[in-house]
Amino acid sequence: MNLSERDQRVIWHPFTQHQTASPAIGLVSGEGAILRDENGRDYIDAISSWWTNLFGHAHPQIGARVKQQLDTLEHAIFAGFTHAPAVEVAEKLLGLLPAQQQKVFFSDNGSTSVEVAIKMAIQYWYNLGTPRTTLIAFEGAYHGDTFGAMSVGARGVFNQPFESLLFEVAAVDLPDDDNFDAVMARFRTLIDSGTVAAFIYEPLVQGSAGMRMYKAVHLEAMLRYAREKRVLCIADEVFTGFGRTGKLFASDYLDTKPDMYCISKGITGGFLPLGLTTCTRDIYDAFLSDDKLKTLFHGHSYTGNLLACAAATASLDVLSASAPMREDLAARQQAAAARLQSHPQLRNVRQLGTIVAFEVHTHGGGYFHQLRDILYEGCIRRGVLLRPLGNTLYVLPPYCITAEQLDKVYAVIEEVLAELTL
Ligand SMILES: Cc1ncc(COP(=O)(O)O)c(C=O)c1O
Structure with missing residues (x-):
């Protein structure tokens, strides 16, 4: 039995309807933008393995640091103890963020980084003695799959069975030129109620919603109002961090900085799971007290894992050292988006930094549209890994993808589009 067959007997995969899904492809190695399967077939990883892999698979420098760490100390309890890899990650990360970000809380993935931010925000107000519990989030948001993260995310097919268990959140439409005044009016009314603890947002790009991009000036106005009224602002940079959008963080496009950042995915270059929540001194100080009840009682067994921290450093x-590579990829992506603009089967071709996204025109859409599977399978058959979100296709490769590989990705997309009979 090969890997794929053995897998089918024992494994339940994420986001997978096993009744209809093709068997999982058995991977054996990777290098740069390439993943290699057990039959020696190569796939270009044009989605950076769920947006985590920034610099390529099996990156030698990151791998060497993890190997070195393995021989020294692999994991230790992170309450009452600390270690160089964690301290270095925190120092380096804070060095990249605005100076008002002063403390780093460790957890294990993007969802937990969001859970921690939500708990910090709610307990901040509780500890101050002026409880506020309302959270504002954007329509269409995706912040993860744990219950708090699902609650601040859009209601829809992914969380429908749990809807009655999710806490209520004040949802605001994603702003655009047409609805901005209405969005702002609702936002102001919500905030003026005095009950809003925090506003959580994916800055400039809603990833899972279908790479929905929105303008910095609109977000800027919302953040400015929230800050003015002392509502905490939580930037979920789990997807947008580390150069993806053309700046180190999407929040760098804005003058108004958040009170908290949620960080994960690219922090380890896609090597190991790690989540981080950063915050201001003001937030941290609200938890300092002789009263033990004011402690942030949150932690996970593997919090501060040394191997993950070593990978992150x-x-x-x-x-x-990657700025030239990122800029080069962004320029190639901009050129590709310009070429696709006039493609008759595509709509709404957009690009920000290293991200290109567009809709494939169909009659009817939605996440479960059969087009999604046709596009996915058509690309996989041709050696390109793309994972459409409904009829939205996006190209979001590791920064090291070669010109030839990226050309192949777009050539394959055109071939698959040419075959469509919908
Ligand atoms: C913006 C954003 N926040 C949070 C998450 C959840 O991260 P994880 O899948 O690591 O739990 C994701 C995942 O795609 C994301 O895109």
Whole structure:
């Protein structure tokens, strides 16, 4: 039995309807933008393995740092103890963020980084003795799959069975030129109620909603109002961090800085799971007290894992030298988007930094539209990994993808589009 067959007997995969899904492809190795399967077939990872892999698979510098760490100390309790990899990650990360970000809380993935931010925000107001519990989030948001993260995310097909258990959140439409005044009016009314603890948002790009991009000036106005009224602002940069959008963080496009950042995915270069929530001194100080009840009682067994932290320190070193590579990819992506603009089957071609996204025109859409599977399978058959969100296709490769590989990605997309009979 090969890997794929053995897998089918014992494994339940994420986001997978096993009744209809093709068997999982058995991977054996990777290098740069390439993933290789057990039959020796190569796939270009044009989605950076769920947006995590920034610098390529099996990156030697990150791998070497993790190997070194393995021989020293692999994991230790993170309450009452600390270690160089964690301290270095925190120092390096804070060095990249605005100076008002002063403390780093460790957890394990993007969803937990969001859970921690939500808990910090709610307990901040509780500890101050002026409880506020309302959260504002955007329509269409995706912040993860744990219950708090689902609650601040859009209601829809992914969380329908749990809807009655999710806490209520004040949802605001994503702003555009047409609805901005209405969005702002609702936002102001919500905030003026005095009950809003925090506003959580994916800055400039809603990833899972279908790479929905919106303008910095609109978000800027919302953040400015929220800050003015002392509502905490939580930037979920789990997807947008580390150069993806053309700046180190999407929040760097804005003058008004958030009170908290949620960080994960690219922090380890895609090597190991790690989540981080950063905050201002003001938030941290609200938890300092002789009263033990004011403690942030949150933690996970693997919080501060040394291997993940070691990968992150190496990844941040690689990041600091990666600007030319990122700029080159952004320029190639901009050129590709310009070429696709006139494609008759595509709509709404958009690009920000290293991200290109567009809709494939169909009659009817939605996440479960059969087009999604046709596009996915058509690309996989041709050796390109793309994972459409409904009829939205996006190209979001590791920064090291070669010109030839990226050309192949777009050539394959055109081939698959040419075959469509819908
Ligand atoms: C903006 C954003 N926040 C949070 C998450 C959740 O991260 P994770 O899948 O690591 O739990 C994601 C995942 O795609 C995301 O895009």
